[in-house]
Amino acid sequence: MPDIAIVGAGISGLHLALRLQQTGITTTVYTERSAEEVAAGRPSNLPVRFGRTRQRERDLGVAHWDQPENDTHGVNLVAPGDPGIHFFGRLDEPASGIDFRLYLPRLTADYQERGGRVEPLRPEVAEIDRISRHHDLVVVASGRAATGLFPRDPARSPYTEPQRVLTAGLFRGIAPSDPGWIHFQVTEVGEIFSTRILTADGPVHGMVVEALPGGPLEQLAAYDHAKDQSGFERTLLKLVADHAPELRERITESDFGLARAGDVVQGGITPTVRESWATLPSGRIALALGDAWVVNDPLTGQGANLGSRSAFALAALITDGPPFDEVFARRVADRLWGIAEPVVAWSNLNIGPPPEHLGEIFATATAVPRVADAFVNNFNDPAAMWDAIKSPADAATWLSKNTQGQDV
């Protein structure tokens, strides 16, 4: 039986470890931070998991949050204009927002309770090389901080700097929507989205502000919330009132604030595709998985979902058996790029200048609920999304298919 090292205990590494565990393959998960440190730390993201990821969680026997109150039923998209864009698209399979400080420690515990081993590891190439000597293959799923092992692939990485400046946080004082939905506000100065996230303290709202550089939303990313938390909260509330009035209506000012001090993520993400494998000095192959391989701007909410999907695909290839050599690494690279390419293309399109044909889809979705539903369901199927939006001609075909028999 092969013996696999997995570096990183994020969703990508853990879904791979749990999947391989189901097939009886020996794995060791190496992590820089213990589950206790993750649980007690600050948030590093606010991921929404769509239906297919949730199905994989059921397949893994780790669907701990499948209660209906944790379900997110759709996306409410609002954009200014004349006429304005405003539609609610319902998801056939609900999504879910769980604080990863709950999610990852729970999945780590599942893995350990089933006999999985978790070991500490410092984030250094030499350390990865050292442990590789005890395993047949190393999968590096250590997140977006570069390890130095996988150089950026310029042909697949059109951007060299962040296209949005991010401020994300967990907040109390936002009334739940009914049914639970992701509020997605598009503005001329960036995007603001908000959704329910279950934390250790109960449900709160995650809000992500995606500021266009140079615009008024950008100031939040530089705001020292640790020094002046109430000033940060006031500034955010004012920006929400100015740019996302519908979301502002759900906020009670006297209750509004960070769920916990420090519950903020700030900075920019440069969308990057890296080389997907490397040969270590030990001669062993190291494969990159999840954000260690592909980092997207979170605007389309796909990184964690892609990490999970790629983990399952990689597990199937590993289960086919050794040798884990360069031929295997190239086979993995081809298979996983087939999954990631539409996600990368869609995410990169969304953070570029808005294409006219996307505006046409939004306008039609505002008039025809069936189009709104079809568009929103594509968040759960990035390949279908990319097919629908990749060119004006494809958008026209997709729209005509989804409006047949409807008054437009």
Ligand SMILES: Cc1cc2nc3c(=O)[nH]c(=O)nc-3n(C[C@H](O)[C@H](O)[C@H](O)COP(=O)(O)OP(=O)(O)OC[C@H]3O[C@@H](n4cnc5c(N)ncnc54)[C@H](O)[C@@H]3O)c2cc1C
């Ligand atoms: C604000 C924000 C909102 C987002 N919203 C969404 C969303 O709605 N939907 C979605 O799908 N995605 C979303 N994402 C993206 C998503 O969070 C990431 O794509 C996903 O978490 C990546 O998972 P991962 O397991 O690959 O890496 P990570 O989650 O980064 O996990 C990597 C793990 O490896 C550990 N580690 C790091 N280096 C080492 C090392 N050298 N040795 C050992 N361990 C190491 C880390 O401590 C960490 O535990 C969002 C991201 C942000 C920032």
